Amino acid sequence: EVQLVESGGGLVKPGGSLRLSCAASGFSFTNVWMTWVRQAPGKGLEWVGRIKSQVAGATTDYSVAVKGRFTISRDDSENTVHLQMNDLKSEDTGIYYCTTDYSGSLDNWGRGTQVSVSS
Amino acid sequence: DIVMTQSPDSLAVSLGERATINCKSSRSVLFGSNYKNYLAWYQQKPGQPPKLLIYWASTRQSGVPDRFSGSGSRTDFTLTISSLQAEDVAVYYCQQYYTTPLTFGGGTKVEI
Numbered sequence: 001e002v003q004l005v006e007s008g009g010g011l012v013k014p015g016g017s018l019r020l021s022c023a024a025s026g027f028s029f030t031n032v033w034m035t036w037v038r039q040a041p042g043k044g045l046e047w048v049g050r051i052k053s054q055v056a057g058a059t060t061d062y063s064v065a066v067k068g069r070f071t072i073s074r075d076d077s078e079n080t081v082h083l084q085m086n087d088l089k090s091e092d093t094g095i096y097y098c099t100t101d102y103s104g105s106l107d108n109w110g111r112g113t114q115v116s117v118s119s
Numbered sequence: 120d121i122v123m124t125q126s127p128d129s130l131a132v133s134l135g136e137r138a139t140i141n142c143k144s145s146r147s148v149l150f151g152s153n154y155k156n157y158l159a160w161y162q163q164k165p166g167q168p169p170k171l172l173i174y175w176a177s178t179r180q181s182g183v184p185d186r187f188s189g190s191g192s193r194t195d196f197t198l199t200i201s202s203l204q205a206e207d208v209a210v211y212y213c214q215q216y217y218t219t220p221l222t223f224g225g226g227t228k229v230e231i
Contacts, residue, residue, distance in 0.1 A: 035221070037169075045161075045169065045212055047221040061219045097168055104216020105159040105174035112168055 009113030022098030125224035142213035
């Protein structure tokens, strides 16, 4: 059974940093692209960014809203993907979901981790 | 960026009746070399993460009941629930994956 478990969320002041992690199990992590999606309170879904598999170069793409502030990385030895978030803003508040990415359709989702940015 | 526009924002359907949700993309998501539409549908129930229902515009994800169907091509797509069940109350999102940034529609809330 595919499992994705996010962690690392919390309350942080504007300008602060957080590092989210997503532990994956139940599938061959090495071959899978991973994507982060967020959802602001009471709002819709917003793509944050993705990291391709190592065989595809482990390249990353980001939304304009987070480019330059967020970094996605992966540790295939630990079956984990990370989202390093710097210079956080109030508009970054929301639930952050880790997903598997099958050519862009997001076929498995974690339960999410809450990030709150407030002074 | 490709803008995804869903309609309606919400709809109320009686149990056993048909629900139809529309999604329009600002440009074609049909990839010419494989003739696939890079369009997915998700269901999100309150307090839960989204769940993939349909990909390639019309392929049901494993385990999804066959009352859910997707149709359309290029810029106009539809998600149909043929006979609404109580457990189908949720918000439904379309998403294009033709190009980054991946973009979602604003969601359609389906109620009884």
